[in-house]
Amino acid sequence: MNSFRRTTLRLALGATLAAAMGAAPVVVCAQTAAPVSAYPGKPIRFVVPYPAGGGADFIGRAIGTQLSQAWGVPVVVENKPGASGITGNDIVAKSAPDGYTVLIGITAMIQTPALYAKLPYDVVKDFAPVSQLALSADLFVVPRDAPAKSLPEFVALAKNNPGKYNYGNYGNGTSSHLHGEQLKMKAGVDLAAIPYKGAAPLVNDVLGGQLASAFIDVSSANPYLKSDRFRILAITGIQRHPAVPDVPTFAELGYSGFESNGWFGAFVAAGTPKPIVDKLSAEIRRIVRSPELNGRLTAMGLRPVGGTPDELAGVIARDMPMWTRIIKDARISLD
Template identity: 45%
Template sequence: MKPLWKAALAAALAAALPAAVLAEAWPARPVKIVVPSPPGGSTDQIGRSIGQKLAELWKQPVVVENRPGAGLTLGADYVAKSPPDGYTLLIGAVHHSIAQTVYKKLPYNFATDLAPISVLAVVPNVLVVSSSNPARSVADLVAQAKAQPGKLTYGSTGAGTAHHLIGENFNDMAGVQTLHVPYKGSSPALVDLMGGQTTMMFDTVPSCLPLIKGGKLRPLAVATARRSSALPDVPTLSEAGLKGFDIATWFGLMAPAGTPRPVIDKVHADVARILADPEMRKQWIDMGAEPVASTPDEMARQIKDEIAKFSALAQKARLSLD
């Protein structure tokens, strides 16, 4: 008869074997990455960039599928309800942490129904206006808003997203009243901003940078505590008078809860390998995104802390959505 410790060890090894074999063989077929926003924005850029590199590494197609809508929550809900086999992944974002705090009813729980793999990048948000707008500074824009209470509008990537919350906190801290206009993503919101349908917008630097360089948008301030390396001459909102304003946007890779940990760890290791490449890092930094390769556990802690932080901010801004 085997000693009890040997029997326990054998049982543990037997239980671990299928997961280990799965991770070693995975992926054996194409992998889908769901981008919960329309093509063209930062979420899409990050998703397609990492998807291309993972496909090269895995020798399997990585299909990027856009599923926009409801403040990026439709795509997240789709992935949360997908089989937990590693073949359907999500480009998660800070927007999802915020949605968990502002929506009264979500068909999924962001903190428990999705498994973190890695934060991919952190990007600053920038306050932009059309180049035809006479405002040259945050003070100019605030003066416009105070002269026309309730008349100025700000676009966002959707109700309950980071850009919605940033806009409401801007209203609160600047003492102004501007109206929120939600879109299904960054691209349509920026089109209307340039066309004069909205007055201003908070969006990520990667989404806005080409339009800023092209002279179609004017940046007034970034919403993070530090200036953006891609826009070094643009002040922070804190420097512009809104002391302590600091909300960044992150993008990360996630899987349905219950995905085998060996698969999660494999994807994380491959992501970390890709983001350590100097050429890849330079490509992302040049477009305004700081590469990150946090561990699954670090990402889980970040999401937990964010939900607590944004819950307090949403309550202060009286932001609640059905």
């Protein structure tokens, strides 16, 4: 038995003995043997597994700034991009379970296990959910001069002209790609997938009319939602988006399998004491729901959430099998 396991066992036995004797046990963090009441007592690190300037980076820095102000400790944001977020995720999965290393993750966390044959961590076992921060969605769009005025019309055109139409996505293995393949399977249409390295160049080509259709995340399309630069035929998720209330969901149009939203979430390493997770979660929820950050997220086209650890765990348990099924049915692999 290594020293860490012996320390953990002694702490657990000590707490049990104290309870049996009628004394109130002191909750401690096994890794540091420091009382949870002392948390936070040193700088906190936010790991963003994507480049600076994206949605996860913005959210991490916005929350980090307010968390630092509220708790009086530095919050350092580190961008660790690479391998669809796997590089940064792995750093947090292998960090000390003490609440001082926080992951700002996205939906890709629960998609990559089916896209890669082997990951250096287990998404379910190696992370402790803290809070779902915000929801996103993908818009299915066509150029403004496209003949299709609705999703049924687009499907009809694609069926009558096999091989003629394509759809752009913001990267292989992304939600945009998976939604495109799902549409192909559900509608029985032949659409060529055109992958881009990110949403920005995808949006540019949609605006330029260089694609027959595309799946674009709502935050990337946000500056153009009120314009006539493209036509939105449908949106993913279970409810319409307040910024485009006239756009129906895929479910409303008779297409199942598009119910899951994209999301941003906060995680720590599995094994982090529950009182620390709960304290961190409560403060992050307060920040996300504050008028300042709530307004900034809404202005980005996102839907602020600020959920509990159990609520985020429930989202993962519900959505992960759905993404896995889509990936396997479409035979998508990134290995």
